[in-house]
Amino acid sequence: MVSAYAREAVRILGQKGKVWFVKVGTPYPIPEGKLLPVLQKCEQVLVVEDGEPVMETQLRVIAQQHNLPVQFFGKVGDGLLKLYGELTTDKVVTAMANILGISIEKDTSRQAAKEAANAIVAPRSSTLCAGCPHLGTYWAMKKALRPGKESVPVINGDIGCYEQAGYGVKGQMPQATDEASARYLSRLPYDFLDTLHVMGSGLSLAQGEARAGVENGQYWAVSGDSTFFHSSMPSLVNAVWNGTKITFVVMDNSWTSMTGHQVCPATGLNPRNQTTKIIPIEDVARSLCVEHVEVVDPYDLQTTIDALKRAADFDGPSVVVTRRECVLQVVRREGKGIARTFVTDNCNGCKTCTQLGCPAITFSDNRADIDPLLCVNCGMCVQVCPTKAIVEEAVK
Amino acid sequence: MTKDNGVTNIIISGVGGQGSILTSHLLSEAALIDGYDVKLAETFGAATRGGTVYAHVRIGEVWAPMMREDEADAVISLEPLEGLRIGLRFLKPGGYALFNTRPWFPVDVTVGRVEYPREEKIVDAFQSIQAHVIPIDATSLALDAGDSRSLNSVVLGGLIALEITPITKASIFKAMEERWKEKLVRINQKAFELGFNFVKSVV
Numbered sequence: 001m002v003s004a005y006a007r008e009a010v011r012i013l014g015q016k017g018k019v020w021f022v023k024v025g026t027p028y029p030i031p032e033g034k035l036l037p038v039l040q041k042c043e044q045v046l047v048v049e050d051g052e053p054v055m056e057t058q059l060r061v062i063a064q065q066h067n068l069p070v071q072f073f074g075k076v077g078d079g080l081l082k083l084y085g086e087l088t089t090d091k092v093v094t095a096m097a098n099i100l101g102i103s104i105e106k107d108t109s110r111q112a113a114k115e116a117a118n119a120i121v122a123p124r125s126s127t128l129c130a131g132c133p134h135l136g137t138y139w140a141m142k143k144a145l146r147p148g149k150e151s152v153p154v155i156n157g158d159i160g161c162y163e164q165a166g167y168g169v170k171g172q173m174p175q176a177t178d179e180a181s182a183r184y185l186s187r188l189p190y191d192f193l194d195t196l197h198v199m200g201s202g203l204s205l206a207q208g209e210a211r212a213g214v215e216n217g218q219y220w221a222v223s224g225d226s227t228f229f230h231s232s233m234p235s236l237v238n239a240v241w242n243g244t245k246i247t248f249v250v251m252d253n254s255w256t257s258m259t260g261h262q263v264c265p266a267t268g269l270n271p272r273n274q275t276t277k278i279i280p281i282e283d284v285a286r287s288l289c290v291e292h293v294e295v296v297d298p299y300d301l302q303t304t305i306d307a308l309k310r311a312a313d314f315d316g317p318s319v320v321v322t323r324r325e326c327v328l329q330v331v332r333r334e335g336k337g338i339a340r341t342f343v344t345d346n347c348n349g350c351k352t353c354t355q356l357g358c359p360a361i362t363f364s365d366n367r368a369d370i371d372p373l374l375c376v377n378c379g380m381c382v383q384v385c386p387t388k389a390i391v392e393e394a395v396k
Numbered sequence: 397m398t399k400d401n402g403v404t405n406i407i408i409s410g411v412g413g414q415g416s417i418l419t420s421h422l423l424s425e426a427a428l429i430d431g432y433d434v435k436l437a438e439t440f441g442a443a444t445r446g447g448t449v450y451a452h453v454r455i456g457e458v459w460a461p462m463m464r465e466d467e468a469d470a471v472i473s474l475e476p477l478e479g480l481r482i483g484l485r486f487l488k489p490g491g492y493a494l495f496n497t498r499p500w501f502p503v504d505v506t507v508g509r510v511e512y513p514r515e516e517k518i519v520d521a522f523q524s525i526q527a528h529v530i531p532i533d534a535t536s537l538a539l540d541a542g543d544s545r546s547l548n549s550v551v552l553g554g555l556i557a558l559e560i561t562p563i564t565k566a567s568i569f570k571a572m573e574e575r576w577k578e579k580l581v582r583i584n585q586k587a588f589e590l591g592f593n594f595v596k597s598v599v
Contacts, residue, residue: 001461004460004461089462093464110489114484114485116524120480120518121484122504122512124448124502125503127447129413362501362505362506363508
């Protein structure tokens with residue numbers, strides 16, 4: 001890929017035939033026999049590579065061994081290219097022009113116009129899907145953790161669709177250590193997770209936190225079904241073995257949805273797409289000697305809230321499985337149908353429904369609305385609305 | 397002004413789930429059918445749905461799959477805000493900004509942390525960087541064609557109507573036929589025609 005940028009930069013700066021262009025197929029170990037003759041004829045070398053300066057470091061060693069007076073430009077030291085960020089043609093052009101002493105004219109008035117125009121561009125934070133069962137689980141967790149109990153909940157997540165709860169809403173990312181975050185004044189599911197690392201990290205981190213201890217601390221971890229099978233079971237054994245008081249919420253949507261709906265042991269299909277038995281997460285948890293295990297439907301918000309409260313009160317590791325198939329898969333199989341959920345004139349503009357985080361819910365002119373092109377009639381917003389202004393029409 | 401030589405740079409942007417990537421695939425397949433070299437690069441973050449998604453399609457002899465800033469001949473968008481976000485970065489002076497006028501509101505707007513720019517403001521912003529602006533109510537035209545999800549074909553029809561790419565309608569239709577079953581092909585070809593005719597009527 002980067003050789004394409006370099007090649008294009010050579011053409012843009014009109015250097016075709018004037019500079020050597022060498023594309024390296026194997027960056028490590030670098031083909032010394034092929035490159036030494038090149039270095040012997042060059043005074044200056046720009047090394048264009050993604051990530052770490054793997055090729056540049058080797059080339060510098062070769063040049064030193066053969067006592068070649070070559071000047072290198074790349075990523076070592078104050079190089080012309082940076083170790084971070086993605087390489088682009090523009091960056092390579094700038095670096096190459098710098099070495100060759102070519103000045104690139106910048107249209108400053110256009111830059112200024114672009115910056116001025118950019119002021120109205122609203123950010124778009126990534127979200128869960130309309131009708132995603134995880135929205136229900138997070139809503140219930142928020143309610144089960146309502147501030148007022150003078151407790152400090154720490155929510156640990158990992159990667160999967162539910163990681164969206166750790167990205168925050170752009171420009172408003174709360175600090176995990178600040179008072180507001182500790183007391184859960186944040187309003188959206190997207191401001192919810194305190195930690196977000198690799199698969200299975202949520203449950204392991206929660207145990208470390210429980211060992212370290214926070215006054216009035218409550219330790220929670222979330223994971224998905226495939227992450228549970230992939231890397232949460234050893235941590236769960238550890239939690240039982242050590243009697244750690246942790247609430248572990250497994251959002252079972254039957255698929256590895258984030259990466260494109262691959263199968264997992266909760267799907268009922270094996271990797272060869274043959275029907276196989278579903279391995280129930282609750283049975284695995286019980287067999288690992290977890291004493292408090294519950295299974296709920298996250299679309300049923302009050303039941304989920306009650307189950308989460310019971311699990312949090314349990315003295316020891318507890319597991320709550322919130323089970324509902326990924327809504328995208330349901331829609332793919334059964335069709336979306338016509339949106340039957342809408343907002344009536346009873347809406348008083350309280351914005352409670354917007355805090356569910358569903359992308360189908362919009363708000364303008366002091367009133368909520370539901371985008372019929374996105375709504376899948378999951379019914380969660382109907383349960384959330386305090387004035388019963390959101391209604392779902394019966395199927396005719 | 398069909399280009400026989402040289403390079404045409406197109407960006408397709410939208411919200412994840414609307415079909416921007418699919419549109420870029422259709423356009424690229426059509427370019428191959430027409431016998432052109434084409435480079436395609438998809439850019440999306442940690443969101444299958446609901447996030448900013450855009451794809452670079454470069455038709456002609458190029459090396460890098462992603463174009464430079466200020467290099468796009470057209471930015472076609474399935475959503476107004478995403479058209480503006482990507483268009484301001486990549487459109488060349490005199491390039492075309494063709495965008496669907498129906499917003500998909502970001503959650504940031506819904507909870508009241510920021511405002512969604514009004515359509516006039518979006519048009520003004522494009523004009524301030526010397527872009528030709530063509531707003532199109534693609535979602536309504538797609539509904540007329542039979543399915544709101546065919547809005548990407550409406551916008552694609554609009555792009556072909558601009559005559560800035562060497563790609564023919566026939567090869568887009570062929571690409572659709574190779575990809576979809578008959579019913580989907582029918583809806584999408586109708587959607588394409590509606591977008592094509594709309595843009596012809598305003599340019």
